[in-house]
Amino acid sequence: MQISYNWLKQFIKLDIDPEETAEILTNLGLEVEGIEAFESLKGGLKGVVVGHVIACEQHPNADKLHITKVDLGNGEPAVQIVCGAPNVAAGQKVPVATIGTVLYDKEGNEFVIKKGKIRGEESFGMICAEDELGIGESHDGIMVLDANLEPGTPISKVLGIYTDTVFEIGLTPNRADAMSHWGVARDLRAGLIQNRPQNTYSELITPSVSKFKVEKRTLKYDISVEDSKLAPHYAGVTISGIEVKPSPAWLQNVLKSIGIAPKNNIVDATNYVLHELGQPLHAFDTSRIKGNKIIVKNAVAGSKFTTLDGIERTLHEDDIVICDEHQPLCLAGILGGAHSGVNENTTSIFLESAYFNPVSIRKTAKRHGISTDASFRFERGIDPNITTYALKHAAILITEISGGEITSDITELYPKKFEDFSVFLNYANVHKILGEPIPQETIKKILVSLDIKITNITDKGLGLSIPPYRVDVQREIDVIEEILRVYGFNNITVGSKINATIAYGSKTDDHKVQNIIADQLVSQGFYETMSNSLTTATYSDLVNGINKNQQVGILNPLSQDLAVMRQTLLFGGLESIAYNINRKNADLKFFEFGNTYAKTLTGYEEYKHLALFATGNNNGINWNVQTTAVDFFAFKGYIDAILVRLGIKSLTTKPNESDIFSEGMCYYLGDRKIVSFGTVKKSILKHFDIKQEVFYADFNRNNILNVVSGKIKFTEISKYPVVKRDLALLIKNEISFSEIYKTVKMVDKNLISDVSLFDVYQGDKLPEGTKSYAISMKLQDKDKTLTDTQIDKIMSKIKNQLQNEVGAELR
Numbered sequence: 056m057q058i059s060y061n062w063l064k065q066f067i068k069l070d071i072d073p074e075e076t077a078e079i080l081t082n083l084g085l086e087v088e089g090i091e092a093f094e095s096l097k098g099g100l101k102g103v104v105v106g107h108v109i110a111c112e113q114h115p116n117a118d119k120l121h122i123t124k125v126d127l128g129n130g131e132p133a134v135q136i137v138c139g140a141p142n143v144a145a146g147q148k149v150p151v152a153t154i155g156t157v158l159y160d161k162e163g164n165e166f167v168i169k170k171g172k173i174r175g176e177e178s179f180g181m182i183c184a185e186d187e188l189g190i191g192e193s194h195d196g197i198m199v200l201d202a203n204l205e206p207g208t209p210i211s212k213v214l215g216i217y218t219d220t221v222f223e224i225g226l227t228p229n230r231a232d233a234m235s236h237w238g239v240a241r242d243l244r245a246g247l248i249q250n251r252p253q254n255t256y257s258e259l260i261t262p263s264v265s266k267f268k269v270e271k272r273t274l275k276y277d278i279s280v281e282d283s284k285l286a287p288h289y290a291g292v293t294i295s296g297i298e299v300k301p302s303p304a305w306l307q308n309v310l311k312s313i314g315i316a317p318k319n320n321i322v323d324a325t326n327y328v329l330h331e332l333g334q335p336l337h338a339f340d341t342s343r344i345k346g347n348k349i350i351v352k353n354a355v356a357g358s359k360f361t362t363l364d365g366i367e368r369t370l371h372e373d374d375i376v377i378c379d380e381h382q383p384l385c386l387a388g389i390l391g392g393a394h395s396g397v398n399e400n401t402t403s404i405f406l407e408s409a410y411f412n413p414v415s416i417r418k419t420a421k422r423h424g425i426s427t428d429a430s431f432r433f434e435r436g437i438d439p440n441i442t443t444y445a446l447k448h449a450a451i452l453i454t455e456i457s458g459g460e461i462t463s464d465i466t467e468l469y470p471k472k473f474e475d476f477s478v479f480l481n482y483a484n485v486h487k488i489l490g491e492p493i494p495q496e497t498i499k500k501i502l503v504s505l506d507i508k509i510t511n512i513t514d515k516g517l518g519l520s521i522p523p524y525r526v527d528v529q530r531e532i533d534v535i536e537e538i539l540r541v542y543g544f545n546n547i548t549v550g551s552k553i554n555a556t557i558a559y560g561s562k563t564d565d566h567k568v569q570n571i572i573a574d575q576l577v578s579q580g581f582y583e584t585m586s587n588s589l590t591t592a593t594y595s596d597l598v599n600g601i602n603k604n605q606q607v608g609i610l611n612p613l614s615q616d617l618a619v620m621r622q623t624l625l626f627g628g629l630e631s632i633a634y635n636i637n638r639k640n641a642d643l644k645f646f647e648f649g650n651t652y653a654k655t656l657t658g659y660e661e662y663k664h665l666a667l668f669a670t671g672n673n674n675g676i677n678w679n680v681q682t683t684a685v686d687f688f689a690f691k692g693y694i695d696a697i698l699v700r701l702g703i704k705s706l707t708t709k710p711n712e713s714d715i716f717s718e719g720m721c722y723y724l725g726d727r728k729i730v731s732f733g734t735v736k737k738s739i740l741k742h743f744d745i746k747q748e749v750f751y752a753d754f755n756r757n758n759i760l761n762v763v764s765g766k767i768k769f770t771e772i773s774k775y776p777v778v779k780r781d782l783a784l785l786i787k788n789e790i791s792f793s794e795i796y797k798t799v800k801m802v803d804k805n806l807i808s809d810v811s812l813f814d815v816y817q818g819d820k821l822p823e824g825t826k827s828y829a830i831s832m833k834l835q836d837k838d839k840t841l842t843d844t845q846i847d848k849i850m851s852k853i854k855n856q857l858q859n860e861v862g863a864e865l866r
Contacts, residue, residue, distance in 0.1 A: 057313040058239050059093075060220040062331070066240035066260055067247075073220040079246040084540045085233055086225045093312040095217035095304075096189055097163065102156030103188065103210040105200060106180075109133055111145045116174040123182065125151055128207020137178040142196035150188060150198055150210045152181045159189060190214060217308035229527040231435035235333030237261070245504035245541050262331070264447040270460035271295075274341065276405055278466045281352040285375050286387070288410040288442045289351055290467040292450055293341065295403035297321065297459035306456065320456045321397045321404060324449055326428070333437055334445035335429035337377075338404040338453075339384055343395040346380030349405065351387065361393045362386055362425075374419045375411060388416045388433040389425050403462070406453070408446035410439040421611045438524035439473040473523040475508070480534050481516040488535050489547060501541045507534070564760055565663070568701065569648055572665065575700050579693060580674075581644040581667070586627025588650065589617035594626045597739050599714050605653040620652035624666035625715060625735070625751060632670060633743040641747065642671035644685075648756070663756035667693065667732070670749040687718070687734065688812065690750040694732055697754075698722070701763050703729065708793045715739065715751065727758040777808070778834040778841055780850055782857075783866040788817075788826055790861050798860045799832060802852045806841070809833040827866060 060073050069076065077087040106125040114120035114137065121143055124133040136151070143149070152158060156168040171178050185191030185198050188210070204213060211218075224239070232238045244259055274293040280286045301307070302323040310317050310326060317323050325336040354360070354370035360383050361367045368386075370376065375387035384395040388411040397404060410433075417434035420426060443465060450461055480502075486492045502509060502519065507528075511518025521528050528537060539547075573583060589609065595601040607620035621627065624647055635643055645668040653660050669685045683689075698706065703724060711719035711731050719733015732752035740749055784795070792812045799810045814829035821827060834841060834849060857863035 056224045056226045056234065058222045058224055058236060059309065059312050060222065061312070062236045062309065063240050063243065066237060067244055068258070068260075071247075071251075073222070076243065077222055079250060080222065080224065080239070080243060082540075082543055082545065083242050083246045084227070085230070085239060085242060087222045088225045089223040091221050091223070093217075093219040093221050095308045095311065096211075096214075097159045098157055098165075099216050099218055100188060100209070100211045100214070102168070103150050103152050103158075103183065104128065105204045105206055105208040105210065105213065106149050106151035106182065107206040108143065108145050108147045108149060108182075111143055114174060114176060116176070120174060122176055125149070125180070125182070126206045127151060127153065127180075128205060134179040135177060136180045136182055137173040137176050138182045138197065140182065140184065140197040142199070143182060146202075147197075148200040148202055148204050148206070150183045150200065152183055152187075154179060156180075158183075158187060161186075161189075215304075217305075217312075219308075219312045221312055228435065231432070231437065231526055232333075232524050234432050234435065234437075235330060237332050241506065245501065248504045249501060249541050249543070262448050264444060264451060266451050267447040268461065269464055271462045272464065273462045274403060275347075275463040276344070276466070277348045278468060279348060279350045279352075280468050281350070283468070283470050285353070285412045285415055286351045286409055286468075287412070287471065287473070288439050288467075288469045289407075290409065290443050290446050290465055290469075291349060291405055291407045292446060292461060292465045293403060293405050293463040294450060294453055294457075294459045295341075295462040297402060297404065297453065297457035299397060299399050299401050299457070303456055319397065319399070321401070321453060324452045324456065325406075327452065328445055328449040329428060329432070332441060332445045332448065333432060334408060334441055335388065335432055335437070336445065336449050337385060337391055337407045337429075338397050339377075339391075339395050339407065340397055340401045341403045341405055342401070344379045344384065344405060345382070348380050349407075350378045350380070351409075352376065352378060354383065358383075360386065362390045363393055363396055364390065365393060368423055371419070371422055373415065374422070375415055377407065386419065386423070386425075387411055389420055389423075389430045390427055403459075404453075406446065406450060408442045408449070410437060410442055418611050421613065424614070436524075436526040438522075440523065442469075443467055475523060476521040476525070476529045477510075478519045478521060478529070478531055478534055479511075479516055480519055480531055483515070484531060485535050485538060488532070489539055489542075491548060493538070493542060497542065498538055501538050502534075505537055505541065507537075564763070565756070568756070568760065568763060571700060572697055573646070573648075575697060576644075576646050576667075576693070579644070579696075581646045581693075584628065584631050584645045584647045586624070586631065586647060586649065587617065588621055588652070589613075590619060590621045590626055591616045592619045595622070597626075597742055598623070602653075605655070607652045607654050607659060621649075622651050622653060623715075624649050624651065624664050624753065625739075628666055628668045628751070629735075629740070629743045629745065629749070632668060632749060633745055636745060636747070642673075644669045663760070665752075665754035665756055665759075667752040667754075668749060669693070670745075670747055685748075685750060687750065688815075690732065690752070694722075694730060694752050698729070701759065703759070703762060708791065724758070724762055727762065728755055729758055729762075730754045773835060773837045775836060775838070775840050778846055779831060780834065780846070781813075781829060781831050782853070784828045784830065784857065784863040785821065785825055785866050786828055786861060786863045788824055790863075792828065792830075794861055795828065795830060795857065795863070798856050799830070799853055802856055803849055806834050806836055806845075806849060807832060807853075808835045 073090060077090055081087050104127055106127050108123050109126055110124035112122050114122050120137055120139050123136050123138055125136050126133045152168045154168055154170055157165050159165050168181050182197045185193040226233060233242055274295055278291055280289050299319050299321055302317050302320045306323050307317040310323060315326055321338050325338055329335050353372055354374040354376045356372035358370045359367055360370050376383040377385040377387050385391045413434050413436045416430055420430040420434060454460060506522055508520040509517050510520050528534060595603050601622050609618055612618040628645055632643055647666045649664055651662045651664055669690050673683050673685045673689055706722045706724055709721045709723055711721050711733055713731060716733030717736045721731040722729045730752055735749045735751050796810050800807055811831050812828060813831050816827040
């Protein structure tokens with residue numbers, strides 16, 4: 056949100072510079088994210104002054120050039136300037152760009168005035184035409200100024216160049232009261248009263264509406280609000296005899312300073328009041344209003360309406376519309392209609408000011424994908440009690456700049472006035488929350504400076520009445536926060552002893568399991584990610600296994616990309632991978648703890664998951680380490696390590712039926728699926744423009760929590776050596792590693808401590824229907840060192856067992 060320093064000074068008599076103002080606003084919670092200078096003319100014509108031509112002679116070497124002597128009013132001798140304008144003459148007052156001045160052409164390109172030599176004669180500046188200054192199109196000759204001007208006077212002062220300082224405020228959603236210059240000025244006043252008590256800032260200068268006067272009563276509309284809950288406060292007035300034309304320069308400059316492009320005097324006036332007081336208004340061309348009535352009601356479901364941006368929209372039954380007796384004129388609080396807006400032929404208007412239900416406006420704005428300055432304020436909650444005041448102020452402004460006159464009394468519908476919020480503030484709670492006592496008189500002064508009325512005073516605290524525009528201050532804790540931000544966070548002392556007020560309860564099994572897994576994965580080079588639980592519904596088209604009927608939709612999504620709750624963590628992870636790859640970071644290992652959601656026959660279900668992703672190289676590029684790509688077996692090793700760390704054993708392997716994977720497998724414990732993992736299909740990766748192989752694992756954390764013991768088990772490390780032996784086997788394609796594993800372990804469960812698969816080969820050099828497995832076995836006796844005789848005997852048994860049980864042959 057952009058706030059003008061000059062505009063603030065209309066509300067409060069500031070005697071501090073913009074930098075100090077920004078510091079106070081930031082300390083108050085209205086964080087100033089940037090400060091920019093604004094000039095109605097780029098560069099502000101700095102360095103251009105009034106010059107007095109005291110002599111003008113023909114250039115000796117050029118027929119169309121003159122040599123002039125110009126007094127710049129700086130007490131120095133007149134400077135020589137070579138000028139080619141045909142109308143230059145002695146005695147003139149002219150604009151002179153002095154040495155070092157920066158001017159800008161029509162495209163915004165700058166050029167610097169330098170000392171030069173033209174046809175052998177030195178020139179110390181430039182006498183300017185209108186187009187060279189950027190204030191006109193004429194280049195027929197130099198610009199001749201009023202003869203009464205004093206030499207040396209800045210041209211910016213002569214031409215009235217508007218300058219300002221603009222604050223970029225990062226407004227938090229709860230501060231609806233500060234969405235205007237008036238609102239910011241209110242806060243600034245409170246901060247100044249607290250921080251600069253030696254000066255008086257109690258007066259807030261608000262626009263006067265004493266000039267509001269009904270000239271004639273010739274054009275009146277009856278107003279009907281069908282549901283006062285949707286429009287609790289509505290008012291309107293007519294203005295006739297207007298001339299739609301460009302706004303005066305002062306109004307255009309003020310709007311430009313905060314980034315608003317001027318349109319015409321009527322629209323500019325409504326925008327001005329919106330940003331000044333925070334009250335949106337809308338002007339209707341009365342020639343487009345059919346009948347003698349304005350009706351505020353819900354739209355007819357499915358009806359069509361073309362808004363001011365030229366888009367035809369299908370209305371919802373919960374949308375609020377402003378109608379005449381035949382058709383909608385405006386999407387209430389959001390955007391006007393294409394056919395009822397003000398144009399250059401408009402001669403009379405119906406001017407509307409209202410307070411609409413914030414929830415209804417927010418839903419309509421999200422439903423139609425519209426965001427305007429009006430909807431931004433309405434959906435957060437404006438001041439319901441300035442509706443008529445702002446209407447009068449806008450009507451006065453419009454009559455002044457358009458030549459019109461007010462031709463009706465204000466029609467106002469406000470059946471139930473918004474009441475102040477009542478809160479009791481306990482002094483003890485203030486001291487408890489802030490950590491130190493604040494004088495009671497200081498508390499009272501802060502509250503009064505925030506327009507919070509003190510209705511009752513007791514020994515224990517204060518009874519307060521809070522204006523309804525402070526929608527974020529309805530509880531005692533909210534009031535304490537207001538006191539603290541005005542008193543100043545920096546003014547709270549920090550003692551030598553800090554007491555923690557957070558009570559730590561016992562950690563859940565889920566929390567413990569997450570920490571165990573996360574610690575292990577981080578040590579293996581994984582990074583934890585967190586993706587949005589909201590996703591796009593179209594992702595379900597990529598995987599047949601996702602049931603669209605089980606999607607949990609959002610009633611009012613922020614966008615179509617965030618329209619449903621996710622049913623898998625896969626797509627969020629692939630978005631992160633694609634984001635990193637596009638930024639030249641292709642070696643990735645991610646994990647995410649997250650939930651998925653589904654709609655069932657009995658309601659809604661939420662499931663806990665852990666997702667693992669790996670792609671690219673397994674280790675970074677290094678001169679003395681060979682780079683290896685992540686493969687299926689390395690990825691499987693990460694999964695196995697997690698299960699071992701959690702003490703989950705006796706797993707069975709089953710084929711992976713999910714069409715997420717081009718190849719993969721599942722681990723089951725009984726009938727509980729623990730994890731499914733594999734290589735993501737290329738068709739899915741193509742949707743994310745990922746051209747490299749991605750491995751994905753989906754752990755069912757609900758099942759893991761049901762089976763994990765929660766107790767840490769450990770065994771003493773044997774002091775006797777491990778013997779490692781490898782075998783290369785030729786087996787049939789249908790034989791799985793799990794069968795080989797069981798076969799080897801059956802030989803001697805005590806001495807064979809581990810069996811692992813470290814290579815798989817399938818190719819033309821092998822007999823048809825076969826594959827090659829390379830397995831590694833670890834042999835160890837916990838009580839003694841194995842002899843060569845024992846090792847040979849075990850290996851012989853293993854070979855025989857593999858040949859007899861699975862038909863394996865040694866390669």
